[in-house]
Amino acid sequence: MHKALRLVQLCCILIGSLLSSVASATGLQYNMTRGVTPVSHAQYDLHMTVLFIVTAIGVLVFGLLIFSIFRYRKSKGAKAATFHENVQIEVIWTVIPFVILMVLAVPATKTLIAMEDTRKSEMTIAVTGYQWYWHYEYLNEDISFYSNPATTAEEIAGLVPKSGYYQLEVDKPLVVPTNTKIRFAFSANDVIHAWWVPALGVKRDTIPGFINESWAVIEEVGTYRGQCAELCGVRHGYMPIVVEAITPEEFEAWVAEQKGGLEEVIEESEA
Amino acid sequence: MQEKRNHKPLLYKLLLAVFCMFLFAFALVPLYDTFCEVTGINGKTGGRIRAAIEEIDTSRIIRLEFITHNNQEMPWEFYVTQPYIDLHPGEVKQVDFYARNPTDIDMVGQTIPSVSPGVGARYIKKTECFCFDFQPLKAGAEEVMPVVLFLDPKIPDHIEELTLSYTLFDITDRS
Amino acid sequence: MGDHHHGPAKGLSRWLLTTNHKDIGTLYLWFAFIMFLVGGAFAMVIRMELFQPGNQLVSPNTFNQLTTMHGLIMVFGAIMPAFTGFANWLIPMMVGAPDMALPRMNNWSFWILPFAFAILLSSWFMDGGAPNFGWTFYAPLSTQGPPSTDFFILSVHMMGISSIMGAINVIVTIFNMRAPGMTLMKMPIFCWSWLITAFLLIAVMPILAAAVTMLLTDRNFGTSFFDAAGGGDPVLFQHIFWFFGHPEVYIMILPAFGIVSEILPTFTRKRLFGRVSMIYAIVAIAGLSFIVWAHHMFTTGMPVIAGLFFMYATMLIAVPTGVKIFNWAATIFRGALTFETPMLFALGFVFLFTIGGFSGLMLALIPADIQYHDTYFVVAHFHYVLVSGALFSIFAGAYYWLPKWTGTMYNETLGKFHFWLSAISFNITFFPMHFMGLAGMPRRIPDYALQFADFNRISSIGSFVFGLSQLLFLYIIIQAIRGKGKKATDEVWDDHPRGLEWTLSSPPAYHTFETPPSEKLVEEHH
Numbered sequence: 001m002h003k004a005l006r007l008v009q010l011c012c013i014l015i016g017s018l019l020s021s022v023a024s025a026t027g028l029q030y031n032m033t034r035g036v037t038p039v040s041h042a043q044y045d046l047h048m049t050v051l052f053i054v055t056a057i058g059v060l061v062f063g064l065l066i067f068s069i070f071r072y073r074k075s076k077g078a079k080a081a082t083f084h085e086n087v088q089i090e091v092i093w094t095v096i097p098f099v100i101l102m103v104l105a106v107p108a109t110k111t112l113i114a115m116e117d118t119r120k121s122e123m124t125i126a127v128t129g130y131q132w133y134w135h136y137e138y139l140n141e142d143i144s145f146y147s148n149p150a151t152t153a154e155e156i157a158g159l160v161p162k163s164g165y166y167q168l169e170v171d172k173p174l175v176v177p178t179n180t181k182i183r184f185a186f187s188a189n190d191v192i193h194a195w196w197v198p199a200l201g202v203k204r205d206t207i208p209g210f211i212n213e214s215w216a217v218i219e220e221v222g223t224y225r226g227q228c229a230e231l232c233g234v235r236h237g238y239m240p241i242v243v244e245a246i247t248p249e250e251f252e253a254w255v256a257e258q259k260g261g262l263e264e265v266i267e268e269s270e271a
Numbered sequence: 272m273q274e275k276r277n278h279k280p281l282l283y284k285l286l287l288a289v290f291c292m293f294l295f296a297f298a299l300v301p302l303y304d305t306f307c308e309v310t311g312i313n314g315k316t317g318g319r320i321r322a323a324i325e326e327i328d329t330s331r332i333i334r335l336e337f338i339t340h341n342n343q344e345m346p347w348e349f350y351v352t353q354p355y356i357d358l359h360p361g362e363v364k365q366v367d368f369y370a371r372n373p374t375d376i377d378m379v380g381q382t383i384p385s386v387s388p389g390v391g392a393r394y395i396k397k398t399e400c401f402c403f404d405f406q407p408l409k410a411g412a413e414e415v416m417p418v419v420l421f422l423d424p425k426i427p428d429h430i431e432e433l434t435l436s437y438t439l440f441d442i443t444d445r446s
Numbered sequence: 447m448g449d450h451h452h453g454p455a456k457g458l459s460r461w462l463l464t465t466n467h468k469d470i471g472t473l474y475l476w477f478a479f480i481m482f483l484v485g486g487a488f489a490m491v492i493r494m495e496l497f498q499p500g501n502q503l504v505s506p507n508t509f510n511q512l513t514t515m516h517g518l519i520m521v522f523g524a525i526m527p528a529f530t531g532f533a534n535w536l537i538p539m540m541v542g543a544p545d546m547a548l549p550r551m552n553n554w555s556f557w558i559l560p561f562a563f564a565i566l567l568s569s570w571f572m573d574g575g576a577p578n579f580g581w582t583f584y585a586p587l588s589t590q591g592p593p594s595t596d597f598f599i600l601s602v603h604m605m606g607i608s609s610i611m612g613a614i615n616v617i618v619t620i621f622n623m624r625a626p627g628m629t630l631m632k633m634p635i636f637c638w639s640w641l642i643t644a645f646l647l648i649a650v651m652p653i654l655a656a657a658v659t660m661l662l663t664d665r666n667f668g669t670s671f672f673d674a675a676g677g678g679d680p681v682l683f684q685h686i687f688w689f690f691g692h693p694e695v696y697i698m699i700l701p702a703f704g705i706v707s708e709i710l711p712t713f714t715r716k717r718l719f720g721r722v723s724m725i726y727a728i729v730a731i732a733g734l735s736f737i738v739w740a741h742h743m744f745t746t747g748m749p750v751i752a753g754l755f756f757m758y759a760t761m762l763i764a765v766p767t768g769v770k771i772f773n774w775a776a777t778i779f780r781g782a783l784t785f786e787t788p789m790l791f792a793l794g795f796v797f798l799f800t801i802g803g804f805s806g807l808m809l810a811l812i813p814a815d816i817q818y819h820d821t822y823f824v825v826a827h828f829h830y831v832l833v834s835g836a837l838f839s840i841f842a843g844a845y846y847w848l849p850k851w852t853g854t855m856y857n858e859t860l861g862k863f864h865f866w867l868s869a870i871s872f873n874i875t876f877f878p879m880h881f882m883g884l885a886g887m888p889r890r891i892p893d894y895a896l897q898f899a900d901f902n903r904i905s906s907i908g909s910f911v912f913g914l915s916q917l918l919f920l921y922i923i924i925q926a927i928r929g930k931g932k933k934a935t936d937e938v939w940d941d942h943p944r945g946l947e948w949t950l951s952s953p954p955a956y957h958t959f960e961t962p963p964s965e966k967l968v969e970e971h972h
Contacts, residue, residue: 050814084717211338227891229819
């Protein structure tokens with residue numbers, strides 16, 4: 001069984017790399033992102049495994065169907081056989097799918113358990129969905145801000161050319177450190193939203209009155225974009241998310257800057 | 272002609288089944304609440320309990336974080352004075368929340384608690400909480416609202432930190 | 447009773463007052479087709495808006511109203527009434543009964559529908575516009591919905607009552623009116639699929655009724671079933687809705703299984719392979735549908751143990767579904783195949799529904815579903831199941847029984863043309879949606895990031911072709927009804943198709959099987 005799994009995994013990696021090379025050649029993304037967190041890697045691997053399995057089953061079943069369609073034509077003089085029952089074969093094709101499912105359930109279960117394990121997080125960010133923007137609060141750091149969509153009405157109306165990150169840009173991104181276990185605590189202000197950043201492998205509903213959690217360890221510095229993934233009213237399509245992952249050192253400096261900025265503001269208002 | 276069978280008995284049975292399913296859907300509401308309490312879906316915490324003296328389990332420390340939210344247009348200032356507390360299971364602690372009604376109308380608020388991870392919810396025992404009742408606040412009034420709680424020592428070992436969130440709803444129109 | 451044995455009444459009153467199962471079947475099918483065109487027109491506007499990034503044609507709010515109405519109308523107005531139309535036309539003819547068991551209730555259950563949909567569609571013209579919260583009407587978005595939401599609730603109640611009455615009629619007919627000698631195990635598989643569907647309807651339509659009732663009282667009478675402030679829970683709504691919603695999905699596919707299982711034997715000239723296990727598979731799928739609802743809610747956050755339960759249960763559905771597909775393949779294997787239009791649509795069903803099944807299995811796995819959930823991957827999945835599944839089976843069934851119903855063969859060349867146009871444009875429309883979803887495009891958005899532009903354009907072009915091809919279907923049907931075409935024989939298809947309906951004349955008399963068929967005939971056609 002282990003060998004079979006290995007083989008499946010190997011094939012997936014092969015197909016995956018083939019697809020991604022085609023994708024990068026054409027500049028077109030048509031597969032799930034591998035992402036930058038352990039969870040998103042596991043999700044991607046599971047996706048490729050199940051994709052490979054269903055493709056293999058598909059080749060078999062469709063192969064048989066296409067063969068039959070060409071081979072057993074009445075116009076070519078085919079005579080219909082009279083069989084219409086075979087307990088043995090029916091048992092076989094009940095049991096084999098069942099075994100395949102059990103094989104699939106193993107990595108799925110492992111990944112699910114890992115995904116839900118929010119323990120030992122190094123920082124917590126409270127994410128709140130609003131109609132139609134996000135609010136981020138760094139717990140214990142006294143930093144909080146709103147993150148509004150930044151795509152302009154002129155771009156949407158087509159009056160000016162659309163920028164590269166059309167509909168995926170915000171005024172103030174969520175800044176987080178890499179290689180740090182970040183716990184997200186989700187809630188919403190009005191209706192249900194869902195915070196989704198594909199590269200982080202995180203998609204969680206934000207529900208008014210309740211909190212939900214998830215976590216991510218981002219392994220690469222970069223800017224990761226996502227969108228609201230639960231219909232939340234008129235401007236549901238205009239609720240982008242931008243996460244900027246920087247090194248822990250840069251993050252410390254960013255935190256200090258945010259707090260310093262705040263103090264300055266307070267001093268100014270007092271003066 | 273085919274012998275005419277009486278369809279009424281079957282018809283009535285089926286209508287009864289429809290009616291029962293309709294009632295069943297309403298029964299799902301309390302069933303769901305019970306189910307939530309047992310499994311911790313959505314992290315609903317229980318109601319007031321009497322302060323029982325529990326064995327304090329000093330071998331463990333659990334961090335309890337607090338988050339506050341205002342729902343929709345709720346204009347009150349509402350925050351917690353400590354972002355988190357560390358406590359041993361069984362140890363009773365008090366946390367103060369602060370609310371102020373900055374408007375010039377008398378209002379009523381209601382806070383709804385929620386715990387994450389949800390499975391931890393049933394182990395948070397509150398002997399006193401502002402969330403048990405409505406919170407009327409006169410125009411411009413402020414109030415410190417305490418929560419007194421402890422963690423059930425039966426809390427599973429795999430829970431190391433908990434987040435307790437309070438969302439403040441404006442229910443002036445309803446009460 | 448005087449004119450009982452004569453033909454139908456004349457004029458409008460024939461249709462308004464009819465209690466004849468054939469007339470009511472016709473009404474249902476026409477109603478479904480009109481709703482299909484209306485819902486399809488909404489889909490065309492949606493695809494036009496999505497033809498390129500930016501906001502071109504409709505406002506974001508109108509876009510949400512369009513997606514909501516498209517879903518509601520296709521589910522409750524097109525697919526479900528079409529299957530009920532088939533049930534009305536065929537079940538009495540297949541079990542050798544003179545009519546449905548409760549003919550007057552049958553009249554009601556149809557005539558409620560036009561009023562329900564008139565109310566639903568009139569919400570476009572109300573203050574605040576039509577419902578805009580998706581066909582799943584999640585709380586609290588729907589509790590805060592426009593004023594027309596209350597009319598939407600009324601309309602859903604009426605649809606529910608109509609479906610329940612239809613389902614009761616099917617069950618009573620099948621239990622009480624089968625011809626002598628037709629045991630349940632000898633009953634045609636289409637009737638079996640509908641019997642199970644009817645039980646599902648009776649079980650879950652009241653749940654939907656309760657869900658909209660709770661929504662109504664939350665909106666208007668101060669209850670808080672779904673409002674956290676009053677001790678309710680918005681997630682409870684989703685549990686109740688999907689407790690209805692998942693069986694509902696099978697309500698829309700089980701009759702399709704039945705139709706395809708009737709058609710394949712005729713054009714392969716073989717008996718259906720594994721008939722008994724096919725019936726058990728239907729029952730198993732229906733049973734499982736009650737314990738998998740939360741797989742629509744994997745991102746709401748549930749305890750690991752609950753997640754695992756719903757994931758495993760959902761994966762299990764692949765087993766009976768697989769059995770069905772393998773049995774159809776075995777039916778085709780070593781047959782003597784001909785490819786008339788019904789066969790083409792049935793084969794299209796087997797291929798494309800299987801693809802929908804594959805994506806269904808992928809969606810069952812929670813970690814992967816976290817990435818698929820609420821993206822175009824899901825949109826692709828359920829259109830493969832509902833368009834190339836349910837809708838293709840309806841086309842297949844319509845072509846298969848139309849000559850029997852009208853007495854005239856439809857135009858075979860045009861029929862084949864309809865199939866190939868539909869099948870190809872369907873795939874052009876919906877296959878790229880898998881890619882869009884995987885690449886990260888959320889569903890129900892009126893505008894999108896630039897990297898999705900190419901696939902969206904392809905998809906929109908495909909959808910326009912698909913939409914237009916359906917007008918061809920309308921033309922083919924009208925020609926057949928008007929008698930423009932070859933006269934159909936009583937058996938319609940070569941090599942003696944099985945089923946009591948083929949022993950009747952084409953078209954059948956207004957009243958059939960007033961004397962039940964002989965046990966010998968039943969035995970021959972089983």
